Amino acid sequence: MATRANLTPQHNPMQSSIPDSFTFSQSSLQDYTDCPRRFQLRYIEQLAWPAVESEPTLENERRQQEGQLFHRLVQQHLLGLPEEKLTRLANTPNLSRWWEKWLDFRSLQDFGSLNPELSLSAPIGEHRIIAKYDLVAVKPGEKALIFDWKTYYKRPRDEWMAARLQTRVYRALLARAGAHLNNGATIQPEQIEMTYWYADYPSEPARFPYNAVQFTRDWDALTKLVAEITAAHEFSMTDDEKKCTYCPYRSYCERGVRAGEGEEVEGELAGMEINLEQVAEIEF
Numbered sequence: 709m710a711t712r713a714n715l716t717p718q719h720n721p722m723q724s725s726i727p728d729s730f731t732f733s734q735s736s737l738q739d740y741t742d743c744p745r746r747f748q749l750r751y752i753e754q755l756a757w758p759a760v761e762s763e764p765t766l767e768n769e770r771r772q773q774e775g776q777l778f779h780r781l782v783q784q785h786l787l788g789l790p791e792e793k794l795t796r797l798a799n800t801p802n803l804s805r806w807w808e809k810w811l812d813f814r815s816l817q818d819f820g821s822l823n824p825e826l827s828l829s830a831p832i833g834e835h836r837i838i839a840k841y842d843l844v845a846v847k848p849g850e851k852a853l854i855f856d857w858k859t860y861y862k863r864p865r866d867e868w869m870a871a872r873l874q875t876r877v878y879r880a881l882l883a884r885a886g887a888h889l890n891n892g893a894t895i896q897p898e899q900i901e902m903t904y905w906y907a908d909y910p911s912e913p914a915r916f917p918y919n920a921v922q923f924t925r926d927w928d929a930l931t932k933l934v935a936e937i938t939a940a941h942e943f944s945m946t947d948d949e950k951k952c953t954y955c956p957y958r959s960y961c962e963r964g965v966r967a968g969e970g971e972e973v974e975g976e977l978a979g980m981e982i983n984l985e986q987v988a989e990i991e992f
């Protein structure tokens with residue numbers, strides 16, 4: 709059977725597969741890191757997501773849709789929409805549970821100045837990199853707190869989250885491009901902390917402070933990764949077939965049509981991430 713990759717037009721070997729206008733994000737960098745082939749299918753060939761060959765009604769994919777709606781509810785709440793109106797929309801068991809936990813969490817927070825749905829971008833190599841944050845809360849001159857809401861079944865290990873491209877890109881980009889949130893002064897890495905708040909584990913958030921050494925290391929690594937992708941002409945399939953379990957492109961790679969069964973495990977979260985880059989506009 710001809711795979712979609714066979715249909716890719718031939719590239720001039722001297723020419724990058726990545727258009728000059730391409731903007732990198734934590735999602736695209738994570739995709740490349742997990743599986744160069746997934747990066748190629750999603751960002752170069754721009755195949756629809758999820759692939760029609762996947763099973764749309766599987767529990768994990770339904771949960772992902774609920775996760776997207778939860779993100780939108782929280783955003784709208786932070787933007788000031790009335791709680792009663794939003795509560796009516798939390799109308800499935802998962803959504804209603806997450807929403808109640810969110811209201812409890814929100815009532816205890818002194819966030820400072822709120823920046824929900826914030827996008828930051830900066831040049832990196834010959835391209836740009838963008839991050840779309842669930843929430844950045846700033847106390848100018850003091851702290852800049854990044855929050856990201858997660859609706860995972862299982863709480864991942866902190867070590868696993870620390871290594872995610874999201875954790876590295878979000879903190880680095882806030883240090884690089886967040887001065888306008890801090891009265892024009894660069895936000896120092898030591899002022900930054902990133903928190904993953906797990907809707908099903910609300911009292912066990914994962915917190916990641918930052919420092920100048922980490923920032924330098926992260927920005928260098930991200931610059932090298934962007935250069936590597938820009939120069940790449942081969943986008944090989946991952947050898948780690950666990951990464952294929954929930955990948956929407958599995959049928960293109962002849963790595964199974966059906967999604968994996970059972971609950972997600974840490975290493976299989978790749979391809980199932982929910983973030984603002986994927987949350988469609990939902991009208992209220």
Ligand code: SF4
Pocket residue numbers: 743745746747749945946951952955956957958959960961963
């Ligand atoms: S199915 Fe596996 S090999 Fe194919 S794109 Fe997804 S992760 Fe990569």
